[in-house]
Amino acid sequence: MSRFAPTRRALIAGVAAAGALACAVPAASAEAGGTGPENPPAAVNGWVTSTLARMTLQEKVGQLFIQNVYGSDANTPDQRNVPLYGVATPAEVVQKYHLGGVIYFAWTDSVKNPDQITGLSNGLQKAALSQNSKVQVPLQIATDQEQGVVTRIGPPATQFPGSMALGAGRSADDARTAAAITGQELKAMGVNTNFAPDADVNVNPLNPVIGTRSFSSHPDLVADMVSAQVDGYQREGGVSASAKHFPGHGDTATDSHVAFPIITHTREQWEQIDAPPFKAAIAQGIDMIMTAHLNFPALDDSGDPATVSKPILTGLLRNELGYKGVIVTDSLAMDGVRQRYGDAEVAVRALSAGADQLLMTPAMDQAYAAVIGAVQSGRIPMADLDAKVRRVLELKYKRGMVAQPFADPAAVSSVVGTPEHLATADAVTDRTTTLVKNDDKTLPMAVDGKKVLVTGYGVTTTQILADVLAAKGATTTVQQTGTSPTDAQVAAAVAAAKASDAVVVTTMKAWDTTVTDKRAGQQKLVNALLDTGKPVVVVATRDPYDIAYVDRAPTYLATYSYSPVAIESAARVITGDVSPSGKLPVDIPVAGDPDTVLYPFGHGLGF
Template sequence: MSRSALSHRTFLAGGVAAGMLLAGTGTGLASAAPPSLAPGATPAGQTGWVTSTLARMTLEEKVGQLFIQNVYGKDATTPDARNIPLYGVASPAEVVQKYHLGGVIYFAWTDSVQNPPQIAGLSNGLQKAALSQPSKVRIPLQIATDQEQGVVTRIGPPATQFPGSMALGAGRSTDDARTAARITGAELKAMGVNTDFAPDADVNVNPLNPVIGTRSFSSKPQLAADMVAAQVAGYQADAGVTSTAKHFPGHGDTATDSHVAFPIITHTRQQWEQIDAPPFKAAIAQGIDMIMTAHLNFPALDDSGDPATLSKPIMTGLLRNELGYKGIIVTDSLAMQGVRDLYGDAEVAVRALDAGVDQLLMTPSMDDAYAAVLGAVRSGRISQATLDAKVRRVLELKYKRGVVAQPYVDAAALDSTVGTPENLAEAAAVTDRTTTLVKNDAGTLPLTTQGKKVLVTGYGVATTQTLADGLAAKGAVTSVKQTGTSPTDAQIAAAVSAATTQDAVVVTTMKAWDTAVTDPRAGQQKLVKQLLATGKPVIVVATRDPYDIAYFTDAPTYLATYSYSPVAIESVARVISGAVSPTGKLPVDIPVAGDPATVLYPFGHGLTF
């Protein structure tokens, strides 16, 4: 088929539809939208489009498809000076066009995710930039974000919120996990985000893990695997967006954060097979589109000392050859210290691709890395065949997920998909099945709230207020004394003084375990202990990691929410008041403080009333 015939056919199939969707949305794209090249969502069409596109791409365009970068700005065309030091151009659209980028990633700190209409407008503008540059090919972008839910949530309300992976593990329902992914994915897709860097497939066997924690479904490999598979199905089969299992070969047993240092995993090969591998194998069996690497040293899998991201034995030997994974391998952010300790940024990019990675995420030195990859191909260090295989995988994914056929979204249709009453109701119901009652020795719960004076204190301005509002809705007379993660002696004294006039106290903690004696966070532990000493009924609510109770074991009443997002805090208010009976079960062991080998509360523990 000639190029003109293909363009005409695809324009009828996709370009007109895209233009119709954009009409009246205020994006200015209705008349300017370039046609898509997809002839139809069929395997033959995919093969034809990918092969034809690949054959007409320049080397620079091929290499560009291997990069996913963050760009600063709330819309595509307004200059933002923060882009200039990174890319030498000012607007997000110029960044996309300069490097023929394969994708972009959204964050709040880049101003990419302010509200659904803005996100949809940015997505449409970036797609227009990708599709309208002078070229023989028209390739839309992967637009990605990390919407794991829970502690890693890039897009907040009015998008529907869920309490995150460990909460879903506490709920034990793969149906709920799939529902959460389906709703999250559908709302992302409506905003033009076609790739979610979720779910987290790490098995959090180390309670001192500073970077994974509640991002993991469980410390038990099988539960984590079941939940990962359910979420992959929810994202991909139900919502039609790309799902990404992370962080291969497994980041669940480290006390080091790879954002700032270089973790070492001491598991044996057999332990890797038993602990770390099952969720990734489940994701692959479910047809996962992408797998993200981990910047850590895993000597039992590769004793070279290189991070897994740069390891051919791990990326190619293990993931590709042994596990038979055929999808895209994407790095974790290349700005993280765990991958930058041994080599310069340009060399890191080449080594990652040579190891078997397909796409490079957030390289901090784009000009250098882009030039280095071009040079590696021209010199033969990376063969043309290897490059083409990587680009083919990227193009196949864009076609399979419908981004080629329909790169634009209809901003006018957001209200019918994002944060709908039906989605919010489902999220509340799912969350109610995750809240875990760990301890109720004094029989304080359920609390008779009508007319009772209740002090809400502890972590989080929004968290304490949301909880107080939830209890007030159940008839309590509430007051709030927020003390943060590092309460001072004065704040503690004020909270204790206020408690003496109350009928009950609810205190929220947030990683109170993550502290040394000299750490300011020890104030959370001091706050709880001094509140207990008042003799008032005290309900402790761990709003993130469930491990906090090990540091105040004399607390008679303890709830775990696994998340401080409003949906989780509203649910715990319903549990405290007795409107909802708790049914969550611990998805991890809670160890004794300072003795990780001794279990204080075991996996599966959970009370109700």
């Protein structure tokens, strides 16, 4: 542990681990950026050059947009598309703008089940490839399958507990395997682009938007995990990966979805803390890097978000780091990028700054027209447009989208959620669960014949725990209390605890009392249960930082995720079927004092 900085203050002071820069690569690396050698192979160069030469201006500009479309089928009208695009079916949206890509979410009804996803993907690809055009360019079909708290496609697709859990496992091989399986399953469903891994270094325990999406608060561990996952997604999984959020979103207490964060790191601190994971991704040949909607004055003092900053995207990422791949913006519907400029102007400024693709503009007609107009006026030179489109086309060719745009519906069930994949996910997850406290040796717990109350956050979470404990012979009672337990719910849980032999209580961001749901109620619940004198096991199902706010608890497990695979693993630890081996990937500070460490990076108990 000697190479790791002991506190967040130490990191911010510029004394980060000496190994943090070990993953830096020369800017002239031939493979930087995932576009292959400086001179692409003849086959790639031939298809790209001939395709680019035959594209209209409108088709070129369309390749720069990745949009969300509503509907579970490509050719079924969905009226939610009409206000955004003026047409109703997802296929019509793709064809109207010659889109470069689409992105899937549950809220757009894109991801219901593997067969539906595969059908939608194939339908959208058919729309892209059957236009009245001199060229045929397949779509990037993307989603955010980071795993853990950012998971777009649920079961039966294989689930993993997410980045911070993998950081707790400390195994680059496990991180690579998780990415490879995720990538293989996405590709089987026709999803060829994953906006993952998260390359942010979460040095701020109060970070509301990154948190467990980050592998760790220590740059070298994040860099190792990012490198492994890029390899897993791209080489073994066959899908494009996208490291995010450049130049680094790990030290903010502001959510860029709803506000405009400011990162106060110096340039030297950026080099030590934020840069190493992105350098590692570039060295591994990452296809895409996603921008962050935040202000980083040490890198650009204009006040602009990084997404529209030429000093950051072109000066730093392209020129200094030597990145040659595709730069994609984060969602342009987020408030962090919309506060300073209008939607059409944001699109033009992001491209002028160095971005190649624009994600989810909320004003497609205006943005599309504005970019075309900017090219026609010379504000965006045609040579720059062609360079952007060339990078996109090279990515599509290299990643196999041109040769094999369609997924095989008959093969989906032999890839997605197979018994082998699920067993691997269980084994990987069992190596991540972290026992932070076991002062009274409550764990492992022999539950056979005992009455166990399972309470706290999550309808599914509490039920899964209860089911596993019941299978081991316990008589279980479930009282789900959510993220903001009322006094009545606390009283009912206390009454049930008094009639039980033991209690398992789940928390979810119990530290965050700034939100409107007043999660301090979770702290009150845990303390009231402890007052009963019954053995109480606290299971933090998201951020590991909750223990600082319920430090009276003698027994505390961190799962880093409320995904069923993580909760089942926690149950196996509770019953002793699995000996915990996870180590904290972050420092847990004292409540209200971020510079005093309560439990250090690397801490973790076994039995």
